[in-house]
Amino acid sequence: MIPSTLEYTKASSIDEAVAAVAAGAVPLSGGQSLMPMMRLRLAAPHAIVDLSGIPELVGICEDEDEIAVGAMTIHREVAASQLIREHAGLVADAAGGIGSPQVRNRGTIGGSLGHADPHSDMPATLIAAGASVIAKGPNGERRILVEDLITTYLTTTLEPGEIITQVRIPKSDDHSAYAKFHRRAIDWTVVGVGVCIGDDGVRAAATGVADKPVRLTAFEAVLNGGGSLDDAIAKVAEGIEPHAGLDGSAEYKKHLLGVLARKAHAEASSR
Amino acid sequence: MAVDYTTQATGGIGDAVLRKEDRKFVTGEGRYVDDLKLPGMLHAAFVRSPFGHARITSIDASAALALPGVHAVLTNESLPVETGVLSASNPGGDVRHPEQAILAKEIARYVGEPVAMVIADDRYLARDGADLVHVEYDPLPVVVDAEKALEDGAPLVHAEYDSNLVKTLEHVTDGFDDAMAKAAKVIKLRVDNQRLTPSAMETRGCIGDWQEATGEVTLYTSTQVAHFVRTFVSIVCGTSEAKVRVVTPDVGGGFGAKLNTYREEFAVCAASHAVGHPVKWIEDRTEAGVATIHGRAQVQYYEVGVTDEGKIVALKFDAVQNNGAYNMLLTPSISHLTLFMVPGLYDIQDISIRIRQAFTNTTPTDAYRGAGRPEATHGIERLMDAIADDLGIDAAEVRRRNFIKPEQFPYSSATGLIYDSGSYDANLDAALELSDYAGFEARRAESEAKGKYRGIGLSTYVEVCGLAPSAVTAALGIGAPGWEHSTVRLHPTGKATVITGTSPHGQGHATSWSQITQTELGIPFEDVEVIHGDTAFQPYGLGTYGSRSLAVGGIALYRSLGKVREKARELAAHLLECSIDDLEWTGTAWQVKGSPDRSKTIQELAYAGWTSASLPEGIEPVLEATTFHDPPNFTFPSGTHVCEVEIDPETGRIEILKYTAVDDCGNVINPLIVDGQVHGGIIQGLGQALFEETVYAEDGQMLTPTFVEYLVPSAADVPEMTLSRTTTPSPSNPLGVKGIGEAGTIGASAAIVNAAVDALSGLGVRHIEMPMQPARIWNVIQEAKS
Structure with missing residues (x-):
């Protein structure tokens, strides 16, 4: 380099x-x-x-309502965490499938969020899980929903001087899963979908289909309104216009949204 | 024949002995160009054109020169050397050879063309300086597609010519029109053999060291062809070839991309002359995507006339080769190799070939593993499946009906080659058996039950290797020969140094050459050292490419070993006071026939030859011999590859379930090395079939300069492979060897694509272009269904 x-x-x-x-x-x-x-x-x-010399940025712990994941916690630790597996299985799914073992041993949950790449796995699953980040800046700490954190390509709502110190994932009994598709065995995600099924309804979010991770609101609305999974899949790409690229056309990516939403939903339901 | 690696390996010919050079590589002790540090060495970075085609209106280096640590900013005008045509092939022939200056002269013709060169204390400052050089460009019209480049009115890449046509290769047999007219059916197919980026693990790099006082120039460079580079450096730099030394340290792969003479190699020498220090340049990975040659990039139109039984009666091949913006060392010759191999291993005597080469505003193309032959094989093997599909004949059977038969060898091809030997039916039979071809339909049904499409594909290939008889290279207009050099030198202690003109960069010549030496001269494997790649230590060597090293360089070695053995025999007869006819060779010693107590080992004879206390009349001291071997013919390895795939219609992903390769590379020196070559070759063919494509936007921007966009397969993408061999020794050389470096790549892509087409044949799919990435396959399925 x-x-x-x-x-x-x-x-x-x-x-x-x-x-x-x-x-x-x-x-x-x-x-x-x-x-x-x-x-x-x-x-x-x-x-x-x-940031690698700051001990309090590393580690996973819990309080009554949330799991607190230090921003410098590596993907391998997130993937291996029983706590995360139990309460937000889709986040563990995503962490365990990022890149290669080398990447998972270096890459961190906070770094993935702060970088805000629209093809990252982590942000979409954290959005579906309803997670927040704790950002600390010169003016103190604040909490930001991950859904409100990323605005477009490589851009977040962090203020100048703010860093992400913690990711807070609600402890829930939701059944959840993440499904993604990529071209080579080790590769960037083309499209990924995270689905959480809970007592209060279904939440789903996707990566790779816009300039940022997006909630699949039409898909959620059909299911939460009592509609069938087929009907929800039929509407999954409503309002979404993916960018065509070397990894596929917009039409292909919209199709993959349906395939992966169905796969993630089935996997979540089976858990 | 399955390879048994447990066979006791003693280090002779045929033994699966472990490679002696690997310890340094796997322990990180290899010494590559970037490991070399010369006293006072400075570092270079290049300013490269961001435009596909643009006039350079000004270069302002003031900000770069103001940066502390920057020594110089050089442009083509300020480089202290002659510049001119740098391409080797076809000098003075019927090919357009535009000047390729060392740095772009007035006009840049592709993205990445070097425009200026910054010399600084370290690599970081050099790059910082390059970012500060301000170049004004006036963009010109761009053409990247070779077919469009040949249309009337296309933007001209070189304004001094009236078109972008580089050269047209034509070869039409006398009976072609009549034969085609008699065909029961004519089948057409267009095949696009996409552009690829070679991607060796070690990028290029070089250090130029110009000694002012003596005029001597030393160039350390990551190359496959040190001597070619020396010749060109001497021409370009206006220096005596005798004053130029080119040193090749360890080289981390080349795949043909380092079979070249590059602008940067001249530039570091010239820059060293300009600044009075050694100058190093190491290509970074993204730079390699635009600055190192690309491969393939050939669009083919086939028309084949067949009988109702699927026998080919006439074949028409019309292709356009994208040469890129300039001709590099062998650019115009690559499609000659395609031309040679258009008929493949089929008995086709009526043929019409036209290949038009075009300049475009892209990185130049040249040799990439297989170099023109994968293009020919992929095309004809797709065509054979199209014939089978059209006539409803099994794909294996249609091939069998067209094979050249064993009794036809030596076989004169319609393209002027003489195939030496082969047993194509034997390859096919073995591959069908190993792959359980007969049982495929049951497996297809299993996949269908899961909602998947399953297909099986064949590729039967022959390649022309052992480049090359010098008379042939001359006839092709290449201004260079095809022979190879070797020297065998025995030391007083009986150890041997082998100097070879080949230039291994992953092939394991130190091991194979030691094995040949052990078998032919009785010097133990571990007592042999192999030297290569330094023009100071050896006569001219032609290097390593075109699966030539063993079939040409190995034979040069074999002949030198024979010369040493015969000289040792004369010495032994003298010392044992007998006639040379009374002696027999035991494998390690000359002994009097029937008298084991009267013998001299090769080590004893090496010592006696050195001490020279008593030499026979007319015999010079020292056991040493040199050979320049010019091969009488090419060699013709062949094989059959079978691939079985399953396609997920939901995502378009292709999974390779089984891969079987039966190769005939003649006699084998080291089965481990041969299998390694086949594995690597197949993976590169798989890369082309499934993942890799170098993509240019219409405006000349390169869209795949990094491994994020350019998808090289990882280990996890590679299926398990079942390898086997048949052996028909080459009659063209005394070891009966043929070559294996390119076979896997040549055979693989068609087998994989044929399997995918077969999987989707039920939907009416007849052809799929490469790379068969999931989105493309999904589109093919959607189109077939609609």
Whole structure:
């Protein structure tokens, strides 16, 4: 990697990291997105602050209502967590299928959300699970629903100086699953769908079909209105116009939405 | 014949001995260009054109030069060398050879063409400097598609010519029209053999070191052809060839992409001359996507005349080859290899071939594993299935009816080759048996019951290898020969140094050459060292490509070993005081026939030859011999590959369930290496069939410069393969070897595509273009159903 000249610091506390980011540094978590962008010089930060030396950003714990996942927790830990498997199985599904073992041992849940790639697996599942993030900035902490976090390609509602410190996933008894499709065995997701089936209805979200992860509102509405799964699948792409690319036409991706929504729904129902 | 790796390996010919060079590679001890650091060395980065076609109106280097650590910014005008046509093939022939300056001169003709060069203290600063060079471009009209480039009114890639036509290859047999007129049926097929990016694990890289005081130039470079590079560096840099040394350290793969002479290789030498320091350049992966040659890129139109029984009576082949923006070392010659192999292994004597080569605003194309032959094989093997489908004849049977038969060898092909040997029915029989072809329909029904489409596909191939008899390269207008060099040198201790003109970059020559030496000269495998790739240590060598190393370089070695053995025999007769006719070779010693107590081992003779205390009349000291071997003919490996796939109609994903390959590469030196070559070759063919495609937008932008867009298969995408062999030794060389480096790639793509077409044949699908990514397959299914 031949990045442009930059300053590197490693923060040992959240406050130190926040101060560095507020001063213009770009936060480096697992490096699975930022580093490739720096390699291509699509990102050329003048400074980066490494978050890997902050112990409180790592780990998974619970309180009465939520699971708290430190932003620097790697995908492998999320995939292996019994707590997440029990209360938000689709998040564990997604974490266990990201990239390769090397990527899952480096990439983090907070980094995936902060990077906001529209093909990432994690954000869609966290949206379906109703998760939030805790963001900390110079003005203190605030909570943001993941659904409100990502606005478009590589863009979030984080304020300047804010970093994601924690992801909070509601503890639920929902049955949930994530289904995705990619071209090679190890590859970017073309389309992925997460489905949660609970007492209060069905929630579903998809990745790869827009400039950000999206709720499948038409699909949810049919099912929550008592309609059949077939009818819901027929409407799954309503209001969604995926971008055609080398990985497929818009029509193909809309078709995959249906295939994957059905698959995720079936898997969730069987759990 | 299944390979038994448990056979006790002693290191002789035919043994599955482990590769002696692998320890350094698997422990990270290999030394590649980027591992080399010379005193005072500076680093280069290139400014490359972001436009497919543009006039360079100004280059402002002031900001780059102001950056501390930047030593120079060079443009074509400021490079201190002669520039000119850098392509080797067809000099003075009927081919258009536009000037390819070292750095773009006035006009850039493809995205990634080098425009300026920044020299700095380190690689990072060089790249920072390159980002600060401000180039003004005036965009010009672009053409990327080769067929469109040949249409009237197409934008001209080189304005000095009246069209984008580089060259037309034509070959029509006398009886073609009559034969085609008599055909019971004519079947047509268009096949697009897509552009590929070679993607060696080690990208290119080089260090130029120009010594002002002596005028000597040393170039360290990741290449397959050190001597070619030396010749061209001397021409381009205006230096005596005797003053240029090219060193090839370990090379991490080439696949033909390093069978070339590149602008960057000249540029680092010239830059070293300009700045008075060694200059290193290492290509980064994204740069490799545009700066290193591409492969394939050939569109083919077939028309085949057949009898009602499926016998081919005449074949017409009309193709357009996309050469890219310039001709590289062998660009105009690649489709010659296609031309040779258009009839494949079928007895087709009436043929009409036309191949038009076109300039386009794209990275130049040249040799990529198989180089022109995969294109021919893929096309004819798709065509054989089209014939089978059209006439309702089994795909294996239609091939069998058209095969050249064993009794027809040596076989004169309609394209002027003499196929040396082969047993195509034997390959087919073995592959059908191993793949349980007969039991396929039951398996198809099983898949159908699960809602999946299952198909089986065949590819029967022959390739022309062992490039090349020098008379043939001359006849093709290539200004270079096809022989190979070897030297065998025995040391006083009885150990051997083998110097070879071949240039291994993954092929395991150190191992195979040691095995041949052990068998032919009795020097133990571990006592043989193999030297290659340094022009200071060897006479001219032609390098490694075209599955030539064993069939040409290995024979050069075999002949040198024989010369040493015979010289040793004269020495032994002298020392044992007998006639040479009284001696017999035991495999490790010369002994008096019937008298084991009267013998001299090769080690004893090496010592005696060195001490020279008592030499026979007319014999010079030292056991050493050199050979320049020019092969009398090509070799013709062949095989049958069978692929079985299952297609998920919901997603369009193709899963390869079974892959069977039966290859005839003649006699085998090391079964492990042969199997490794077949595995790797098949994976590259699979990559083309399922995933890989280098894509240009209409405006000349390259859409697949990284491995995010350009899908190279991973290990997890590779099916288990069942390999087997038949053996018909080549009569063209004393080892009976043929070559195996490209066979897998040549055989694989058609087997996989034929399987997919077969799977969807029930829907009326007759052809699918590559790569067969899921979205394409899903579209094919939707179109077939609608």
